[in-house]
Amino acid sequence: MSRSFQVVLKKVVDHSYAIEIGERLFDSLIEDLQQGLVPNVSKYAIITDSTVEPLYGRPLLERLRLNGLEADLFSFPAGETSKTRETKALLEDQLLQRAYGRDSCIIAVGGGAVTDLAGFLAGTFGRGVPSLNYATTLLAAADASVGGKTGVNTPVATNLIGVFHQPRKVYIDLAAWRTLPAREFRSGLAETIKHACLGDAGFFSDLEENLGKVISDRGQLVLDAGVCERIALANCRIKYEVVEQDEHESNLRQILNLGHTAGRALEAVSGYTLLHGEAVAVGLVIQAKLGVKRGYMTEEQAERVIALLKKAGLPTDIPDQVSNRQLMDKMYTDKKVRSGRIRFVFQDGIGAMKRFADGSYSVPVEEAEVMEVLEEMRQL
Ligand SMILES: NC(=O)c1ccc[n+]([C@@H]2O[C@H](COP(=O)([O-])OP(=O)(O)OC[C@H]3O[C@@H](n4cnc5c(N)ncnc54)[C@H](O)[C@@H]3O)[C@@H](O)[C@H]2O)c1
Ligand SMILES: O=C(O)C(=O)C[C@@H](O)[C@H](O)[C@H](O)COP(=O)(O)O
Ligand SMILES: [Zn+2]
Numbered sequence: 359m360s361r362s363f364q365v366v367l368k369k370v371v372d373h374s375y376a377i378e379i380g381e382r383l384f385d386s387l388i389e390d391l392q393q394g395l396v397p398n399v400s401k402y403a404i405i406t407d408s409t410v411e412p413l414y415g416r417p418l419l420e421r422l423r424l425n426g427l428e429a430d431l432f433s434f435p436a437g438e439t440s441k442t443r444e445t446k447a448l449l450e451d452q453l454l455q456r457a458y459g460r461d462s463c464i465i466a467v468g469g470g471a472v473t474d475l476a477g478f479l480a481g482t483f484g485r486g487v488p489s490l491n492y493a494t495t496l497l498a499a500a501d502a503s504v505g506g507k508t509g510v511n512t513p514v515a516t517n518l519i520g521v522f523h524q525p526r527k528v529y530i531d532l533a534a535w536r537t538l539p540a541r542e543f544r545s546g547l548a549e550t551i552k553h554a555c556l557g558d559a560g561f562f563s564d565l566e567e568n569l570g571k572v573i574s575d576r577g578q579l580v581l582d583a584g585v586c587e588r589i590a591l592a593n594c595r596i597k598y599e600v601v602e603q604d605e606h607e608s609n610l611r612q613i614l615n616l617g618h619t620a621g622r623a624l625e626a627v628s629g630y631t632l633l634h635g636e637a638v639a640v641g642l643v644i645q646a647k648l649g650v651k652r653g654y655m656t657e658e659q660a661e662r663v664i665a666l667l668k669k670a671g672l673p674t675d676i677p678d679q680v681s682n683r684q685l686m687d688k689m690y691t692d693k694k695v696r697s698g699r700i701r702f703v704f705q706d707g708i709g710a711m712k713r714f715a716d717g718s719y720s721v722p723v724e725e726a727e728v729m730e731v732l733e734e735m736r737q738l
Contacts, residue, residue: 361394361423361625362532368641369579370661372603373506375524375525375526375527375528376527376567377504377527377528377530377594377598378498378527378528378529379530379532379587379590379591379594380531380532381531381532381533382531382533382703383492383529383530383531384417384418384421386529387418387465387489387490387492387527387529388421388422388425388427389608390527391422391427391463392485392616392738393707393731394423394571395527395587396397396463396488396490396525396526398457398461399461399462400428400461400462401428401429401430401457401458401461401462401702402422402427402428402429402430402462402464402465403429403430403431403453403456403458403462403463403464403465404418404419404422404429404430404431404432404465404467405432405433405434405435405449405464405465405466405467405468405475405476406431406432406466406467406468406477407433407434407435407436407437407468407469407471407472408435408436408474410434410435410436410467410468410469410472410494410647411431412416412419412464412703413494413534413537414467414468414492414494414531415431415433415468415582416431418442418465418467418492418723419431424506428630429465430456430458430466432452432453434447434448434449434475435621436510437471437704438471438625438629438633438634440471440475440717441471441496441509441510441511442512442649443472443510443512443519444687445475445477445502445510445514446475446510447474449476449479449647450483451480453483455579458483458660459484460484460485460487461525462483462484462487462678463487463489463490464477464483464487464488464489464490464532465489465490465492466480466490466491466492466503466525467492467494468490468492468494468495468498469493469494469495469497469498469502469542470495470497470634471503473491473493473498473502473508473525473547474502474507474508474509474510474517475510476489476525477491477506477508477523477525478508478509478510478519478520478521478523479490480508481508481520481521481522481523482521486511486523488525488526489523489525490525490526490527490528490529491503491504491527491528491529491658492524492529492531493528493529493530493534493544494531494534494538495534495535495545495546496535496538496542496543496546496547496550496589497540497545497546497549497634497635497674498546498589499530499532499535499546499590499593499594500546500549500550500553500589500593500594500597501546501549501553501593501597503525503530504527504528504594504597504598504601505524505597505598505601505605506522506524506525506601506605507522507607507615508521508522508523509512509521511626513621513687514601514626514691515622515626515691516622516625516626516634517622517693518691522606524605525602528594530590530594532583532586532587532590534578535579535581535586536581538579538689540573540578540579540671541633542579542633543572543573543579544573544577544635544636544670544672545633545634545635545636546635546670547569547635547670547671547729548617548634548635548636548642548667548672549593549635549638549641549672550565550589550592550593551639551642551663551666551667551670551672552616552617552638552642553592553593553596554592554596554613554707554708554709555598555616555642555663555708555709556596556614556616556705556709556710556711557596557599557613557709557711558592558599558708558709559707559708559710560597560709561592561596561664562662562708562709563726564588564592565589566662566665566666566668566669568582568585569666569669569670570669570699571585572585572586572589573670575669577592577671582708583642593714594662597614600613600614600681602692603610607693607721609717609718610719612694612701612703612718612719612720615693615703615720616642616645616704616705616711617638617641617642617644617645617701618638618641618692619641619645619689619692619694619700619701619702620640620641620644620645620685620689620728621634621637621638621639621640621641621642622634622637622638622641622692623638623641623678623685623686623688623689623691623692624641624676624677624685624688625637625638626636626688626689626691627680627684627685628677628679628680632673632677635672636672636673639667639670639672639674640673640674640676642663642667643663643664643667643674643675643729643735644706644731644732645702645703645736646659646660646663646664646702646705647660647731647734647735648702648704648723648728648731649704649705649728651727652704653710653730654704654705654706654707654712655704655705655706655707659705659707659708662708663705663708664717670701675735675738676735682729682732682733682736685732686725686728686732689728694720696722697729699722699723700722700723700725700728701720701721701722701723702720702721702723703719703720704719704721709726721725
């Protein structure tokens, strides 16, 4: 005879948090901490990378200490290839050696690689400690710092191991964009164009008209303050409105993966020689071309997407050194794969996403159909 019991867990946890957009937000962050934004914390661990460390990490550390807050800085080599379980383990050991425990708060200072890695660490350290994101790249401001997806890459593919762990607040420092290499800024523009494609036709037109005010035709950063602020605001709004409705990506949140079925496959197959946004740009093109064939977009709409990506100085072709077969095979590591079938999310024209008859925002696509588009792109 067996007996069974019900474990009732009705706790509703409010994960709401603020996003602050402005220039040089250290004062604001320190004021937040002093006013108890994150309660019951005795030590702050800044996690950053080797490039961001001297620019923003150390200056923040000094400011925290000057204000009587106990803090240390932990850094790892900059770049996507550091976003691994090994780096996470090294950082965890360093934190443990410095007696960081459950009364710690992690402050991620940097781009998306830092917020992904530090957020994952925060989500598992001591079974979960609070974290803050201080975004220093456009890509982190536009996308990675918001929404609580955290994780690391593995030799098989990107972001395969991670947790959902929402930050307690996100700080978007627009002044930090001024020290960004132009290529990194362009990478952030890819996620920006993605957001416009999936959620806001007006923002898409704004970008078509005003992109030249943030980046010149010759690829130099212009960074008009008004346009930068609009870009940050629009990105965050489009992203959080989706995350608010489907935090754990049971359906709607899949739309934020626009361009990523092929994009993240390409990023891995390129051996990370393509930046995340560069790979997503090519993924957006593949999605648009498939969408035209399926009747979800007109040729003209797809051309507008491709033209905007080009205007941003982003790649729109599959690199020669990557074969269609390699790219196709890697797409099977996508988290949207179900019953061994690759799924895509598609634009419904510009500024909206296709929802399918079964209510899902993603749909299975046969290999032959994807291959046809990949082959056509090689011939252009
Ligand atoms: N979690 C999510 O929702 C999400 C969304 C999109 C992308 N991502 C992830 O984000 C990562 C890409 O983000 P990223 O492009 O910000 O990468 P990144 O963190 O590697 O930053 C890019 C480069 O810029 C440098 N850098 C950062 N800020 C700087 C500054 N202000 N001045 C000068 N240099 C600076 C960094 O040291 C790094 O070399 C990828 O790992 C991707 O998978 C996550
Ligand atoms: O926040 C989301 O949801 C996204 O899909 C945003 C993407 O831009 C981001 O690259 C994300 O990390 C991709 O997630 P993955 O689960 O496809 O690896
Ligand atoms: Zn992305």
